[in-house]
Amino acid sequence: MEKSRYELALEALENIVKNIYEQLEKGEVPSMSLPARNKYNIKLDLLTGVWKYGNEKIVRSAKKIDGAYTLLRTMYLMDFIKEMIVQSKSSTLREMYYISEGWDLAKFHTQDESNKLAEDLEIVTKFLREDFKLRPEENGATVIGNITFEEINRKGKLQKINCRDDVGDAGYAIPYNVEKDKLRILNVDADFVLAIETGGMFDRLVENGYDEKARAILVHLKGQPARSTRRLLKRLNEEWKLPVLVFTDGDPWSFRIYASVAYGAIKTAHISEYLATPTAEFIGITASDIVNYDLPTDKLNERDIGALHAELTDPRFNTQFWKNEIELMLKLGKKAEQQALAKYGLDYVTDVYLPEKVSELGL
Amino acid sequence: MEKSRYELALEALENIVKNIYEQLEKGEVPSMSLPARNKYNIKLDLLTGVWKYGNEKIVRSAKKIDGAYTLLRTMYLMDFIKEMIVQSKSSTLREMYYISEGWDLAKFHTQDESNKLAEDLEIVTKFLREDFKLRPEENGATVIGNITFEEINRKGKLQKINCRDDVGDAGYAIPYNVEKDKLRILNVDADFVLAIETGGMFDRLVENGYDEKARAILVHLKGQPARSTRRLLKRLNEEWKLPVLVFTDGDPWSFRIYASVAYGAIKTAHISEYLATPTAEFIGITASDIVNYDLPTDKLNERDIGALHAELTDPRFNTQFWKNEIELMLKLGKKAEQQALAKYGLDYVTDVYLPEKVSELGL
Numbered sequence: 001m002e003k004s005r006y007e008l009a010l011e012a013l014e015n016i017v018k019n020i021y022e023q024l025e026k027g028e029v030p031s032m033s034l035p036a037r038n039k040y041n042i043k044l045d046l047l048t049g050v051w052k053y054g055n056e057k058i059v060r061s062a063k064k065i066d067g068a069y070t071l072l073r074t075m076y077l078m079d080f081i082k083e084m085i086v087q088s089k090s091s092t093l094r095e096m097y098y099i100s101e102g103w104d105l106a107k108f109h110t111q112d113e114s115n116k117l118a119e120d121l122e123i124v125t126k127f128l129r130e131d132f133k134l135r136p137e138e139n140g141a142t143v144i145g146n147i148t149f150e151e152i153n154r155k156g157k158l159q160k161i162n163c164r165d166d167v168g169d170a171g172y173a174i175p176y177n178v179e180k181d182k183l184r185i186l187n188v189d190a191d192f193v194l195a196i197e198t199g200g201m202f203d204r205l206v207e208n209g210y211d212e213k214a215r216a217i218l219v220h221l222k223g224q225p226a227r228s229t230r231r232l233l234k235r236l237n238e239e240w241k242l243p244v245l246v247f248t249d250g251d252p253w254s255f256r257i258y259a260s261v262a263y264g265a266i267k268t269a270h271i272s273e274y275l276a277t278p279t280a281e282f283i284g285i286t287a288s289d290i291v292n293y294d295l296p297t298d299k300l301n302e303r304d305i306g307a308l309h310a311e312l313t314d315p316r317f318n319t320q321f322w323k324n325e326i327e328l329m330l331k332l333g334k335k336a337e338q339q340a341l342a343k344y345g346l347d348y349v350t351d352v353y354l355p356e357k358v359s360e361l362g363l
Numbered sequence: 364m365e366k367s368r369y370e371l372a373l374e375a376l377e378n379i380v381k382n383i384y385e386q387l388e389k390g391e392v393p394s395m396s397l398p399a400r401n402k403y404n405i406k407l408d409l410l411t412g413v414w415k416y417g418n419e420k421i422v423r424s425a426k427k428i429d430g431a432y433t434l435l436r437t438m439y440l441m442d443f444i445k446e447m448i449v450q451s452k453s454s455t456l457r458e459m460y461y462i463s464e465g466w467d468l469a470k471f472h473t474q475d476e477s478n479k480l481a482e483d484l485e486i487v488t489k490f491l492r493e494d495f496k497l498r499p500e501e502n503g504a505t506v507i508g509n510i511t512f513e514e515i516n517r518k519g520k521l522q523k524i525n526c527r528d529d530v531g532d533a534g535y536a537i538p539y540n541v542e543k544d545k546l547r548i549l550n551v552d553a554d555f556v557l558a559i560e561t562g563g564m565f566d567r568l569v570e571n572g573y574d575e576k577a578r579a580i581l582v583h584l585k586g587q588p589a590r591s592t593r594r595l596l597k598r599l600n601e602e603w604k605l606p607v608l609v610f611t612d613g614d615p616w617s618f619r620i621y622a623s624v625a626y627g628a629i630k631t632a633h634i635s636e637y638l639a640t641p642t643a644e645f646i647g648i649t650a651s652d653i654v655n656y657d658l659p660t661d662k663l664n665e666r667d668i669g670a671l672h673a674e675l676t677d678p679r680f681n682t683q684f685w686k687n688e689i690e691l692m693l694k695l696g697k698k699a700e701q702q703a704l705a706k707y708g709l710d711y712v713t714d715v716y717l718p719e720k721v722s723e724l725g726l
Contacts, residue, residue, distance in 0.1 A: 099708070137562055154572065155572075168516060168536065
């Protein structure tokens with residue numbers, strides 16, 4: 001029988017322990033090496049189009065007291081993870097922090113310490129923390145459209161859910177773990193995936209039946225998307241070859257939402273291959289849209305302007321399209337929301353705007 | 364055939380227009396009167412246990428230019444609402460603001476202006492803005508448990524969903540409109556409703572199968588609960604006579620989450636009868652729990668201390684229980700999260716804490 005991701009993750013963790021044990025046996029001071037996590041050691045990988053760590057390493061050795069504590073914590077944490085896998089349990093990062101109250105000297109002193117250790121284990125093992133049964137606090141988003149999932153629920157029962165016929169108008173709530181062991185994508189009847197920033201616009205497209213009219217799977221990003229949402233978009237793109245289009249407000253923060261879907265984020269650079277969809281296209285509000293569609297706007301504030309300037313030097317926005325749009329937005333001094341399209345009525349976004357933008361992409 | 368809430372709401376709106384028309388016919392300067400919305404005209408109604416407006420009125424007259432604009436906007440807005448009801452559409456408050464771009468002199472200048480007008484219409488007509496097809500941006504929360512809803516979906520089709528057997532582990536996503544016209548509660552097999560503040564704790568109780576063990580309906584509040592979530596809790600309490608228990612973190616902000624479920628909020632005082640559940644019980648973390656369960660804590664900061672002092676003079680917290688707990692928290696100088704119970708393991712909350720607290724309530 002094929003091993004589950006949990007079992008494989010457990011093996012990877014046990015290899016770390018084995019490694020440390022062997023060092024101790026040889027009479028060496030135990031240590032663990034992992035990629036340096038600073039901005040100089042992270043780059044946009046040209047081959048895959050996503051953020052990745054470079055070759056710089058740091059060594060966590062028990063020679064120093066801090067390093068010794070971290071290794072001790074690592075051992076306790078692995079033990080805790082093993083227990084969860086055996087018992088089919090999972091925990092939030094916050095719970096893990098409190099659980100460590102019982103770890104004696106290995107107790108975490110801040111949530112930051114425990115979060116960082118969980119990320120370190122992701123980096124070293126190349127597994128996701130969800131594979132270690134450590135789940136995020138953040139909630140998943142929702143899906144509407146003709147896609148059928150098979151979710152293995154908490155009781156181990158297979159639950160088949162079609163996101164058009166078996167859900168209410170608020171859609172299918174994405175679980176925190178969307179790996180194949182937990183969630184299978186049985187069938188999709190659609191031409192593309194539309195990832196939408198705001199709940200107001202998601203509900204608009206649902207009400208207007210855009211999923212059926214345009215043969216689209218609608219995914220609500222809920223602002224900066226959670227890991228599970230980005231992972232699901234990636235799987236739809238990879239396994240079902242569906243183009244992913246990202247529909248956001250027109251401001252620098254929304255551009256970053258697009259970038260995190262397409263290229264990943266610095267914080268999760270070690271798992272970009274799992275989370276990023278480099279072919280994702282932006283069809284959110286641009287500065288050109290503000291002009292062409294004569295949209296109601298708000299003035300850019302100081303923070304917006306700073307963020308736009310930062311994006312001009314961000315390698316993820318290093319294309320002619322983004323350079324032009326960011327410079328035009330700075331020149332206009334204005335931003336616009338996706339709901340601003342309501343200026344022309346509630347159907348304008350689905351009757352005019354999206355069909356125009358989608359056909360520009362040749363879809 | 365019985366009239367829908369939308370039709371009744373429309374009649375109420377048309378009465379306002381009729382009234383203004385009659386004033387104009389008599390050669391009077393038209394005006395509209397509504398309760399004053401200030402903190403001196405709001406009180407905790409002893410009979411119903413919720414916040415309500417007093418008898419102080421303000422008059423919005425076309426004598427002054429501001430009043431004239433507001434009346435003009437009111438007419439445009441009613442026309443828009445009528446159109447939506449006829450076409451089975453709905454819009455967010457944000458979309459309505461942008462829609463007003465086409466209203467000439469009646470155009471809103473700020474989102475605040477349009478939000479306030481929507482609230483005014485709620486106050487005058489005693490209907491909910493959802494009945495006017497104006498829906499909130501905020502997303503509903505999720506439900507897990509043995510409860511069966513019948514939702515009339517966007518296509519007018521009846522959709523039967525059991526929140527234990529027909530949903531994934533993330534639960535049933537509550538739609539923005541939970542009135543009877545949209546959402547019927549067909550059946551509930553449970554002894555009480557547990558409303559939970561954080562997603563981490565909701566997922567914990569789901570994973571531990573607390574809904575089945577304790578015969579509970581689990582509702583995730585997602586922090587300060589949305590209107591639709593509070594309305595659903597109220598309906599479960601009123602129609603199915605289920606006790607509502609509120610399980611939150613132990614800090615002044617979480618106490619306010621409980622108070623908004625139980626007594627309503629100042630901002631929505633005019634619709635407290637729809638949203639508040641005065642018999643809701645608090646079983647979140649208290650200062651006594653911090654002591655009795657020896658929970659990991661964080662220090663109260665200046666803002667926490669200020670909020671606790673404000674609660675000591677808030678009529679909603681004017682009971683011996685709250686007075687004791689707030690004073691003890693100030694004395695300890697500490698707050699605690701609900702996930703802090705993980706100190707004793709992942710099952711402690713469902714095996715020990717909740718059974719103890721629930722049985723104290725005699726349930």
